[in-house]
Amino acid sequence: MESSQSGRESGSNMKSAAEGVVDWRQYALAVSAAQGYALDAAQLERVVKQLELVSAVAAPLLALELPVALEPAPVFKP
């Protein structure tokens, strides 16, 4: 599980455990527009790299099957 963090940090077509092959450039174009950004080409490339990084790190989390009863903890009380 840990090795996936370092093994998927290049290339724009990422295979996410949860979502299959993702074209992060297309994703960034679509979602950034929906979020009110107007990215130029250089910004887009940098954001795509960051999405690839987060996707690689997130893979072991997204691969987990969580029980339905498990609640979110947005206001956290240990």
Next chain:
Amino acid sequence: MSGVVKGDGETLHAWQMQDLVVRGEITASELVTQALARLAQRDGELKSYTDVTAQRALDEALQIDLRRQRGEALPPLAGVPYAVKNLFDVTGLPTLAGGHRERAGAAASLDATLVQRATAAGACLVGALNMDAYAYGFTTENSLHGVTRNPHDPSRVAGGSSGGCGAAVAADLCAFSLGSDTNGSIRVPSSFCGVFGLKPTFGGLSRGGSRPFVHGIDHVGPFARCARDLARVFDVLSGLDVRDHACTRAAGSAVEPAVVRAFAEGVQGLPGLRVARLTDYFDQWSGPDARAASETVAKALGAQDELTLQDVAAARAGAFVITASESGQLYRSELQQHYELMEPLNRDRMLAGSLLPASWYVQAQRFRLAFLQQMKAHFERYDLLIAPATPVVATRIGQEWLDLPAGRVPTRPSIGLMTQPISFVGLPVVAVPLPTAGGLPIAVQLIAAPGREDVALAAAAALEAVGLTFDTSGGAA
């Protein structure tokens, strides 16, 4: 070595300074004047401060000295010079949070809650400290305010995001400092600069009047040169606060006495302490120095077991996703309107965070509860868990990659590999610095059950007592 001078050039701890002021062996004004002189001499190179509040510190010191002259009892931090990460509101200063545009912003009209409480306890505020912009980073390579350099090797970073906090305490430019920790921002600079750091339980200290980064994971806490100072500052600053709805720890249960006892008795004074060293994930991401430090502390504290946590990488991922999502949302308007003025080292990570699918964020929040349940079950069997604070000693300024047993990873997002899974579930941690073979420090995390800062602080003091910890006066040139 310089330091607070009592005639023998000794670098003193905060509790010792207060004791000397109470006994009339030094004045608060002298302590502050000496700290300001060291700051003027050393910080041109280190860049740990972004603002110096000299007049305020001198005014506060004078009030302490006048109180003593009147025969009043002095409070627990009387005359102690301290500084705060520049995300805490300080009356009269713009709250920078490491940002560029914020320098031109309005000055704060009210101190942050912890600054108010430190002032009430007699501490004297010397200034505000450098940090990674918006608290998003582990290196304090700040494009506007400069790189905070490591007092032990100026070619290396001080860690982040509270890098100024670690460097200023290590170099004796203040006796203690207050920082924040979302993913490791107290523990990483403690490790790189060789000082002690306390990340309390989530909600353990008020964040009132501090600039948020990730509401759901932000913690605040102290840096100091010994465990006893951490305990005293924690005791003084504790208490509920209407300015922070997540703050759940009431004042009143002092931890300092247990720490004093542990220091006097050493490891022998911790009978029955149940300790385990965390392995697998933590060993895989540890360089040789980190691994050695973890094993040294485990042996010294009589660790009975090695423990494998389940799904640690998922916990780190959860912290990563929540951080990216919440901070990206928090700064979305800034990113839309002032992208060019934002920190180049993290603005794209933040922007990407604002684009992440909501399902990832919710998965992270749901898993958070599961991971906490796992950790709480382990604390049925153990009082303390041990893991390195950082994979390696302080990295070089501009270093792009870390080569670790489990693989090569980019430096800036990865220095928190060891710390993120722990703060993800809000556990209290004391970062204890140890020397390495090469001479630089590296810290170990002493991780306790929620609300048991006393256990971790007492163990830290016991390690000091047996001489295992890094010489925290060594950064004062």
